[in-house]
Amino acid sequence: MMTGGTGGGGVHSMEDEMAVRQAELRASEAHVEALEAQLTEKSGALADSLAHLAKSQSRLSACKTQLTDCKAQLDVKELELTTLESKCNTLEAELKEKDDLIAKQDDTDRLLVDQERQLKQAASRFRDLEVQMRQQEQGMKEVQSKYTAEYSLRRELHEIVQELRGNIRVLCRVRPLKPAEYENGDESSIVYLPEECKLRLTKYNEGPFADMYQEFEFDHIFPETSSQEEVFAAVKPAVQSLIDGFNVCIFAYGQTGSGKTFTMEGVDDNRGVNYRALDYLFDVVGSFPPTVEADMEISMVEIYNETVRDLLAERPAADEKLQALDIKFSVKDNSGYVVGLEMRNIENMEQVEGVLAEGHSNRATASTRMNEHSSRSHAIVSVFLTVTNKLEKRRTVSKLHLIDLAGSERLSKSGCTSDDTRLKESQAINKSLSALAEVIASLQRRDKHIPYRNTKLTFFLQDSLGGKAKTLMFVNLSPHKTDVSESLSSLGESPPPFPSAGL
Numbered sequence: 224m225m226t227g228g229t230g231g232g233g234v235h236s237m238e239d240e241m242a243v244r245q246a247e248l249r250a251s252e253a254h255v256e257a258l259e260a261q262l263t264e265k266s267g268a269l270a271d272s273l274a275h276l277a278k279s280q281s282r283l284s285a286c287k288t289q290l291t292d293c294k295a296q297l298d299v300k301e302l303e304l305t306t307l308e309s310k311c312n313t314l315e316a317e318l319k320e321k322d323d324l325i326a327k328q329d330d331t332d333r334l335l336v337d338q339e340r341q342l343k344q345a346a347s348r349f350r351d352l353e354v355q356m357r358q359q360e361q362g363m364k365e366v367q368s369k370y371t372a373e374y375s376l377r378r379e380l381h382e383i384v385q386e387l388r389g390n391i392r393v394l395c396r397v398r399p400l401k402p403a404e405y406e407n408g409d410e411s412s413i414v415y416l417p418e419e420c421k422l423r424l425t426k427y428n429e430g431p432f433a434d435m436y437q438e439f440e441f442d443h444i445f446p447e448t449s450s451q452e453e454v455f456a457a458v459k460p461a462v463q464s465l466i467d468g469f470n471v472c473i474f475a476y477g478q479t480g481s482g483k484t485f486t487m488e489g490v491d492d493n494r495g496v497n498y499r500a501l502d503y504l505f506d507v508v509g510s511f512p513p514t515v516e517a518d519m520e521i522s523m524v525e526i527y528n529e530t531v532r533d534l535l536a537e538r539p540a541a542d543e544k545l546q547a548l549d550i551k552f553s554v555k556d557n558s559g560y561v562v563g564l565e566m567r568n569i570e571n572m573e574q575v576e577g578v579l580a581e582g583h584s585n586r587a588t589a590s591t592r593m594n595e596h597s598s599r600s601h602a603i604v605s606v607f608l609t610v611t612n613k614l615e616k617r618r619t620v621s622k623l624h625l626i627d628l629a630g631s632e633r634l635s636k637s638g639c640t641s642d643d644t645r646l647k648e649s650q651a652i653n654k655s656l657s658a659l660a661e662v663i664a665s666l667q668r669r670d671k672h673i674p675y676r677n678t679k680l681t682f683f684l685q686d687s688l689g690g691k692a693k694t695l696m697f698v699n700l701s702p703h704k705t706d707v708s709e710s711l712s713s714l715g716e717s718p719p720p721f722p723s724a725g726l
């Protein structure tokens with residue numbers, strides 16, 4: 224642009240400046256071009272870089288996928304590894320168990336070898352023992368046959384002796400006077416023994432008939448001084464008969480207080496027939512050879528007023544009476560038997576003591592007046608013996624009845640007839656004692672019919688009275704003068720027709 228003052232010179236400077244500016248423009252354009260060229264270059268480079276990046280990213284993503292796959296595979300492998308490890312552990316444990324088993328098996332094998340060796344030794348020892356046993360068996364057979372021969376001989380001899388003596392033996396035992404009977408120093412006894420088996424009973428002590436006496440004969444008489452041992456010695460053969468297979472009855476008969484219970488049971492420190500018989504039985508049975516076996520059972524009954532009571536039965540209540548039992552007939556034994564009778568197995572004297580004590584205590588509880596009751600009832604202890612000879616395959620069963628009879632006093636003595644209980648008791652006792660006497664008498668007469676069934680006592684004892692059975696009767700006597708009537712009565716005689724002088 225031209226200004227007024229300067230004319231032509233301002234155009235030039237403007238042209239110059241324009242030229243400068245153009246030159247600058249051109250330079251700038253050239254620079255822009257250069258920059259553009261650079262930009263294009265850079266853009267190309269960037270595009271390359273981007274393409275490279277895209278490639279790299281795609282490679283990365285492929286790598287990542289690969290990595291995920293690898294990881295998944297790794298997990299699977301890890302799982303497999305864990306399973307394998309656990310399998311490995313199990314196998315290791317199994318292996319250890321197998322090792323232990325093998326070790327044990329080795330021990331067992333060693334033990335087996337050892338046991339085999341021991342077994343061989345035992346077998347050889349067994350063979351030796353067998354030989355020894357056969358020899359001993361042979362020896363034993365010889366001993367057994369000797370024993371059997373000796374036993375039969377002894378049995379035969381015993382039988383002959385018993386037959387000579389008779390199957391019913393009557394023995395008399397006189398008890399000593401009791402201190403209370405020594406009246407005013409009077410120690411005289413009405414019993415005198417002129418001979419071993421003869422007894423003389425003084426009927427009157429003084430006065431016109433002082434010399435009167437009556438004599439009685441027995442198979443044996445035991446005077447006042449006889450001991451329980453001496454009495455048992457006479458009973459032993461009867462007990463032996465039991466072992467030989469015969470039934471045996473041992474009775475004690477006599478008035479109350481004449482010594483029946485003392486003879487049969489005895490006292491604590493001086494036992495009687497019952498205990499001594501059982502003691503003897505255990506001795507004999509204990510000496511049997513091993514081929515002979517014995518089994519013993521015991522029962523205990525009481526017969527009171529024709530009622531049988533089992534003294535070993537369980538009492539319904541502590542203070543109640545024992546139940547009455549029935550006697551029925553057994554065709555097999557041809558005898559009466561008590562239905563439901565309690566039998567106790569006995570193997571030694573301690574058991575016997577226990578059973579008999581139990582029976583006595585039952586008898587005592589059953590009565591309010593024990594002493595009177597026991598005098599007025601029959602007590603029967605029965606022993607059942609079974610002997611089995613295993614070699615001879617023979618078995619014998621025999622019974623021993625030990626009977627403490629009720630007091631035999633006559634009605635007039637036993638009390639006033641107005642007492643109903645006493646009267647009934649006396650009648651029952653009289654009935655059974657006379658039935659027993661009748662049975663024994665008919666046996667001695669060898670009657671065809673023996674009246675066993677008349678009373679419970681004879682019915683119960685049927686198979687042990689008569690036939691081959693042995694009976695032993697003790698007649699117990701009091702030596703005191705006030706008992707003379709009863710003593711005569713016990714001996715089967717009528718009492719003196721009038722009161723004895725001095726009594």
Ligand SMILES: Nc1ncnc2c1ncn2[C@@H]1O[C@H](COP(=O)(O)OP(=O)(O)OP(=O)(O)O)[C@@H](O)[C@H]1O
Nearest residue numbers: 398399478479480481482483484485486597598630
């Ligand atoms: N041989 C004897 N030696 C010594 N004492 C005896 C003898 N016999 C009997 N006694 C005694 O005489 C008393 C009566 O005897 P025991 O009781 O045996 O008579 P019992 O006939 O059985 O009488 P019960 O019929 O009343 O039972 C008892 O004290 C008893 O100890």
